[in-house]
Amino acid sequence: xxxxxxxxxxxxxxxxxxxxxxxxxxxxxxxxxxxxxxxxxxxxxxxxxxxxxxxxxxxxxxxxxxxxxxxxxxxxxxxxxxxxxxxxxxxxxxxxxxxxxxxxxxxxxxxxxxxxxxxxxxxxxxxxxxxxxxxxxxxxxxxxxxxxxx
Numbered sequence: 001x002x003x004x005x006x007x008x009x010x011x012x013x014x015x016x017x018x019x020x021x022x023x024x025x026x027x028x029x030x031x032x033x034x035x036x037x038x039x040x041x042x043x044x045x046x047x048x049x050x051x052x053x054x055x056x057x058x059x060x061x062x063x064x065x066x067x068x069x070x071x072x073x074x075x076x077x078x079x080x081x082x083x084x085x086x087x088x089x090x091x092x093x094x095x096x097x098x099x100x101x102x103x104x105x106x107x108x109x110x111x112x113x114x115x116x117x118x119x120x121x122x123x124x125x126x127x128x129x130x131x132x133x134x135x136x137x138x139x140x141x142x143x144x145x146x147x148x149x150x
Contacts, residue, residue, distance in 0.1 A: 004115045004128045005070050007096045014041075015067040016097050019081055020048075020060065022090045022149060028061040029088050035080045038072075040065040054102045055149060058090060062100065075128055078116050082124035091145050093117040094126075106146035108139040117145050 008015045017040075023029060028045045048060040063085070071077045078094060085092035093106065094116035104110045106117070111127075112134050118124040125141055127133045 003112075003130050003133060005074065008070055010097055015070045017065040017067070017078070017081065018095050018097055018099070019063040019065065019085050019092060020095055020100060021063070021085050021092045022055060022058050022060050023088060024058055024090070025088065026059055028063075029085075031063060031084050031087075033063070033065050033081055033084065035077055038077050040067055042066040048100060050102050058149075060100075064097075075126055078126055078128075079124045082116050082118040082126075086118045086120050086122075086124075089120065091117065091119050091148050093145070105149055106142045108143065111139040111142050114142060117142060119145060119148055 008017060010016070021029065028047065033040055033043060044064040044066070046062040046064070048062050050060070065081070082092055082094065091106070093114050095114045099110065099113035101110070106114065115128060115133060116124060116126045127138045132138055
């Protein structure tokens with residue numbers, strides 16, 4: 001199993017896919033995370049918006065998608081999640097549980113904690129294999145998206 005699949009089941013009981021969305025909307029956008037027969041057993045939404053010192057005029061929301069097991073065809077499902085989360089967003093990404101920190105949004109230092117990213121009009125990019133997750137190409141990709149947050 002890859003680092004990503006292992007990390008999604010970190011508690012040994014369930015699979016948690018965390019989707020982070022930066023948007024100008026003041027309330028969490030409604031996102032349909034169902035895809036055919038792949039349906040989270042629960043979706044928890046958190047408002048992570050900080051004071052105006054961080055991302056002025058923008059709001060950050062986290063969606064935790066809870067599953068009993070890692071979804072089959074994980075890569076395809078994650079792409080669907082990112083595309084849907086990107087609708088109306090500035091940037092959306094997939095990160096490991098507990099990885100969010102305003103001081104380290106999409107920077108190279110946390111690249112191994114982020115395994116998917118997208119922006120409206122761009123295809124979803126994933127780093128699901130261990131080599132990709134820690135590679136220079138992935139760090140550079142995240143920096144491109146980080147610039148959209150400036």
